[in-house]
Amino acid sequence: MTPEDRFPGPEHPDSGPRHQPDLDVLPYGTYYEPEPATGYPGTPYEAETYSGYGGARYLEQHWPADGQDHTVHAPENAPLFSHQDHAGSHQDHPGYEPTLPDQQSPAHQDHAHQAPGRDDPPTIELGPPLPDPSAPSYPYPAPGPGEPPGPLYVVGDVHGYLEELRAELRHQGLIDAEGHWSAGRSRIWFLGDFTDRGPDGIGVIDLVMQLAAEAAAAGGYCRALMGNHELLFLGAARYGDEPVQSTAGTASFLAAWRLNGGQQHDLDRLEGHHISWLSRLPAIALEDGHLLLHSDTTAYLEYGESIPDVNDAVHSLLADEGVDEWWDCFRRFTKRFAFRGDAGPTAVHELLDTYGGTRIVHGHSPIPYLTGAVHADDGQPPHIPGPYVYADDLAVAMDGGVTMEGRLLVARLPVN
Secondary structure, eight states: OOTTOOOOOSSOTTSOOOOOOOOOOOOOOEEOOOOOOOSOOOOOOOSOOBOOTTSHHHHHHHSOOOSSOOOOOOOTTOOOOOSSOTTSOGGGOTTOOOOOGGGSOHHHHOGGGSOTTSSOOOSOOOOSOOSOTTSOOOOSSOOOTTOOOOOEEEEOOOTTOHHHHHHHHHHTTSBOTTSOBOOTTOEEEEOSOOSSSSSOHHHHHHHHHHHHHHHHHTTOEEEEOOOHHHHHHHHHHHHTTOEEEETTEEEEHHHHHHHTTOOHHHHHHOOHHHHHHHHTOOSEEEETTEEEESSSSSGGGGGOSSHHHHHHHHHHHHHHOOHHHHHHHHHHTTOOOTTSSTTHHHHHHHHHHHHOOSEEEEOSSOHHHHHSGGGOTTOOOOOOOSOEEETTTTEEEOOOOGGGTOOOOEEEESOO
16 A cells, blocks of 8 residues: 555544555666657557547447537536435436446437437547457548558546646647647547546546547547546545445545545536546557556456456446445555566566557556655655656556656657
């Protein structure tokens, strides 16, 4: 457990953060300093792209391409998770409907019959369904003959630091001075943890949703993974102070969220379209041979033996299960450091052998903890020159520790 992952124990549920022992950290990796982007040269990618949930392929499979405008229109007063009635059924929370389309009735599956603003897919222009499900998929318009996809970028944990995110995306040439997409066919994956600790988590979510629409219109894409703080934030909104059985004793989502940097102004500004979007985020993805995870844990193996199985399991759990199952999922994805030490490469191979890919890229565990830089004796902020490559070069850590005066990382893959 790192100092930022704190849960109230049974003796003092409201006592706040307690002293945490120093971490046993052994630095054994290398830093990589990415070059500033100068536009993408169109370097060909040989590996097949498969992203599971969160992209055009998922939308094609579950929402008909009828040529109509599929813009999300959230109701002005869209209902959110109830903060008062935490013990009610899912019908008590009409603003939250992450039920998967294949679990819905035929009438509900037909997007043309859905009520406006209710479970609409993100704004994206869909083309005809792909005839070959094993072929690489791209947001439309598809690349021309012989044209490779755009370069692939990943973004580490943001935790509400909106201005730092804008500055780094601008530095990489991915957005313009006004904060709009300027990267053409480039592809971006956010690795999760948008909120908590920083000043504007909802602003971060709004920016990512905006860039997703703008990137799709330009032939690129902007996608995101579900981090443990997304599970915590949604759980706090849905279940509030309803007790859960944690390993530290009886706690609640709301208490854990506050102890882990939850900002009340984010919860106050959370709207129905944010909930709908966050609830659909995938937990795991594979792009160009990079297995993208939020957490450096093998807990994903407990939810399925394929990428679609894991994402289906998490989405089904959020839609159908109760508070204790949700809490258990959150706690599993809060585990960390599985790729450190002598056993780290073995843990990485276990995930790669199951889900595919040749290297893992993850967020979650701040690089200063992985390297020991957080323990500097001079009191200076940790120096984070770039992503951290470790576990026999099989893992790339992307959480630059922005919450501890480190750096918010945006990097182009592959990292060498």
